[in-house]
């Protein structure tokens with residue numbers, strides 16, 4: 053039996069358990085850095101199939117690194133498993149997690165035969181928007197020795213190289229002064245007005261930014277009562293741009309809009325976070341081409357998506373990994389349209405038969421890509437030589 057058939061057979065024997073794992077994570081959504089159950093279940097699944105598991109890597113309690121095989125090419129398969137506040141697994145990270153385990157156990161079956169060391173890196177908190185798990189794990193050495201990294205992310209449709217842009221999430225806090233809103237309004241300093249002014253300035257700024265830039269946010273505290281002048285207000289905002297470099301140009305302009313709110317109202321403003329932004333994704337061309345042919349061999353071609361091929365999508369801390377280590381981040385379709393990521397309708401789609409099939413195809417396409425990287429002397433050796 054050839055290596056790919058061996059990997060497939062190994063996957064098949066675990067398929068039911070992996071689907072159950074995906075559904076279990078989906079049924080117990082956990083926010084970033086709080087993914088205790090998911091992390092424990094993933095570690096347990098990998099230990100059960102012979103991986104050596106190190107929990108809590110990089111000082112992050114819900115991170116882990118699991119390893120099998122002893123070949124010269126070290127691949128890191130990234131697992132994400134955090135959810136979104138209020139809408140559960142609306143980004144399908146249950147599928148990412150289960151497909152990472154599936155890919156790893158399938159590739160591990162033939163690892164020594166083809167020359168692979170297979171790692172699963174459990175990366176918490178992708179949805180937090182600043183200082184995500186992968187950024188902290190990169191800084192703290194948890195990707196040490198990895199020659200190439202990969203993961204597959206659910207989406208409405210298959211897309212090999214989504215235009216993933218840089219992003220920075222930060223918090224804004226205004227402090228004014230309380231007063232009776234009717235009897236003594238002249239004694240108050242209105243911190244809610246500061247947010248209104250900032251949002252107006254941001255609206256005007258939109259004329260002067262790139263069409264691919266994004267500015268979006270929420271008010272997290274707008275005041276306590278209509279008859280008390282709000283003295284403490286806050287907001288969370290995300291700024292995105294094509295690259296980290298473009299983001300660095302845009303951010304000060306956005307910050308000035310928030311400063312304008314403070315200036316006009318006489319309140320004080322403090323901006324926190326945004327210090328560890330998500331980088332743009334740099335897709336490794338040779339790895340992406342190999343993944344494409346494996347996906348096609350599984351009967352999952354990449355359709356021509358027209359404008360979707362070039363328009364900006366979201367952001368991920370896998371972008372930071374991709375700038376450090378050759379990486380791919382294909383999107384796998386779960387046939388959810390009109391439902392799209394970050395909608396409760398998408399949450400519901402992440403445990404359908406289409407989602408389970410995506411888990412299977414993602415796992416096998418990644419496992420087969422690992423095998424090809426190890427056996428394709430040219431690409432494999434260039435990855436090892438690069439490190």
Ligand SMILES: [Zn+2]
Nearest residue numbers: 143179393394
């Ligand atoms: Zn998401």
Ligand SMILES: [Zn+2]
Nearest residue numbers: 143145178205
């Ligand atoms: Zn996601």
